[in-house]
Amino acid sequence: MAKILVSGLKPSGTLHLGNYLGMLKQAVVLQEKSYRRFYFIADYHSLTLKYKASEKAKEIFEMAVDALAAGLDPKKSTIFIQSHIKEHANLTWIFNNITSVGELTRMVEYKEKVAQGQVPNAGLLDYPVLMAADILVYKGEVVPVGEDQLQHLELSRTIARTFNNRFGKTFPEPKAILTKAPRIMSLADPKQKMSKSISRGCLFLTDSAKVIKEKVAAAQTDSHKEISYDPEKRPGISNLVLIYAELTNSSPIQLVKKFKGVGYREFKSELARVIDKEFKPFRENRKKLLANKSKVVKILEAGAKQARPVAEATMAEVRRKVGLI
Ligand code: AQP
Numbered sequence: 102m103a104k105i106l107v108s109g110l111k112p113s114g115t116l117h118l119g120n121y122l123g124m125l126k127q128a129v130v131l132q133e134k135s136y137r138r139f140y141f142i143a144d145y146h147s148l149t150l151k152y153k154a155s156e157k158a159k160e161i162f163e164m165a166v167d168a169l170a171a172g173l174d175p176k177k178s179t180i181f182i183q184s185h186i187k188e189h190a191n192l193t194w195i196f197n198n199i200t201s202v203g204e205l206t207r208m209v210e211y212k213e214k215v216a217q218g219q220v221p222n223a224g225l226l227d228y229p230v231l232m233a234a235d236i237l238v239y240k241g242e243v244v245p246v247g248e249d250q251l252q253h254l255e256l257s258r259t260i261a262r263t264f265n266n267r268f269g270k271t272f273p274e275p276k277a278i279l280t281k282a283p284r285i286m287s288l289a290d291p292k293q294k295m296s297k298s299i300s301r302g303c304l305f306l307t308d309s310a311k312v313i314k315e316k317v318a319a320a321q322t323d324s325h326k327e328i329s330y331d332p333e334k335r336p337g338i339s340n341l342v343l344i345y346a347e348l349t350n351s352s353p354i355q356l357v358k359k360f361k362g363v364g365y366r367e368f369k370s371e372l373a374r375v376i377d378k379e380f381k382p383f384r385e386n387r388k389k390l391l392a393n394k395s396k397v398v399k400i401l402e403a404g405a406k407q408a409r410p411v412a413e414a415t416m417a418e419v420r421r422k423v424g425l426i
Contacts, residue, residue, distance in 0.1 A: 106136040107241030107275070109143040109183065109232075112157075112164035113150050114297030118304040118376070119285035121171065122347050123247030127280045129172035131245060138178040139239045139408060140168060145184050145231060149224040150214070150298060166397055167306065170386035181404030183235065188412035192234035193227070195419055199263045200230050200256070209252055217298070233257035238412045242273045248283035249294060268422040282347045288320040291336035307384065310377040317341070317373040318366075328360040328368050338365070345372050348379050 108128060110116070116125065128140065144161045152160075161182065173180055183189055205211065205226050215221045232253050236244055237260070244254055254277050261272035287293045289302030297303065304316050322337040330353035332339040342353045345368075351359075360368050390397055 103135045103137045104242045105139070105240055105273075106131065106243045106245070106278075107139045107141075107236045107239050108245045109141045109146070109235055110164055110168055111143040111146045111297075112160040113147045113152070114160070114300065115303075115305045115307055116164070116167050116171070117295050117297060117306065118344065119247065119295035120297070121306060122282040122285050122344065123249075123280060124245050125168070125171050125173075126347075127245050127278065128178075129174075131278070132172075132174055132177040136243065139241070139411075140173055140178050140180050141183045141186075141235065141408075142168070142181075143183050143235070145189065146228060149222065149228055150219055162394075162397070163391075165401055166387060166390045167383075169397065169400065170383050170390055171306070175400045175404065179404050179407045180400060181408050182401055185401070185405040186238070186408050186412050188238050188409075188416040189231065189234050191416055192238045192419060193231045195423055196230050196233055196237075196260050196264070197227065199267065200260060202226075204256065204259075205229065208256070210249060214298075229253040229256045230260070233260040236275050237261055237272045238415050239408070240273055240415060241275050243278050244275050245278040245280075248279065251277055251279075268419075271418060271422060280347070282343050285344065286336060286340040288316055288340075291321055291340050304376065306380055307387065308380070309384075310373075310381075313377050313380075314370070314373040317369045317376065320369065322365055326364060328357055328363060328365070330354065330357050341369065341372055345375060348375050 108124060110120065110125070132138065142161055142164045147157070147160070165180070165182070168180065169175075208229055211226060211228070214225060219225060232250075233256060236257050246254060254275065258274040261274045265271055285295045287295045287299065287302030288304060293299070293302070295303055304313065308316065320337065320341060322341070323335055325335065325338070328338060328342065329335060330339050330342045339353070342356050346353050346356055
């Protein structure tokens with residue numbers, strides 16, 4: 102039987118190159134493999150961060166538009182909005198009772214977000230439990246994610262194991278599918294992950310050719326002259342080389358050879374051209390989808406209709422096993 106694949110995108114801002122190379126590009130490619138796929142827009146997760154209620158609906162809808170524009174195909178994948186399937190929240194509550202608070206407070210992303218000034222609300226702390234429910238409500242076995250989500254995914258595995266031990270075998274222990282670029286760094290600070298919530302240093306999928314050129318030209322590198330790949334010692338240029346490699350299906354080593362004797366300015370200009378070429382079709386698809394909003398609404402409704410019976414069946418089984426009537 103085809104393995105079950107689950108992943109999500111949080112509508113907390115515009116998609117960036119990190120989201121694309123860490124997860125989305127691979128999600129599109131995986132549509133050609135024999136999985137049963139569930140992709141959702143993680144609107145509940147986005148409420149854990151500071152946000153403006155008047156802008157949230159637009160953000161959620163546009164994240165769905167962006168996922169479709171990047172190539173997620175409703176004929177191959179079930180695409181829907183997280184909060185439209187109430188079982189995500191229901192299962193979170195069950196999982197809350199088998200998860201230790203100590204483990205949640207040790208999550209690196211929680212600590213980072215609080216250090217960045219996010220309110221340490223219970224939702225932010227509970228984020229990884231909701232993530233476990235997102236995956237396990239579909240009995241997900243594989244999860245395409247970036248490296249930042251690995252610790253959360255490990256907790257999903259722990260939750261699945263704990264539940265199975267206590268209530269009987271119910272859930273698989275989901276595994277990550279990582280890309281060769283699982284952590285793209287900020288263009289402004291190559292020691293920090295590129296993140297939607299820190300827009301400085303982000304290269305957005307919606308950026309025009311001109312903006313891409315300006316941002317890549319301004320990307321922080323170092324005072325060396327030659328192109329090389331050494332993420333530890335030369336994180337700035339290495340981040341750019343990795344981006345180039347991923348977008349051209351080559352390897353950093355091949356690129357270091359190819360650009361021998363070429364200066365940073367010329368390399369950056371070439372990289373900007375490669376990025377723009379990759380994202381041009383995305384920008385065009387996005388424009389078309391935004392002009393046909395009812396089509397997107399229908400796709401999301403159809404996706405929820407496909408996802409709901411699967412989630413309901415899991416929740417019915419869980420209710421029985423934990424002793425609810
Ligand atoms: N910098 C990154 N490099 C590689 N992969 C990344 N991902 C995120 N940042 C990078 C992966 O992209 C997928 C979608 O991410 P998300 O929407 O679930 O939210 P996130 O992981 O919290 O991403 P951001 O951009 O950092 O958002 P904010 O700032 O709002 O928290 C995930 O698979 C993620 O691993």
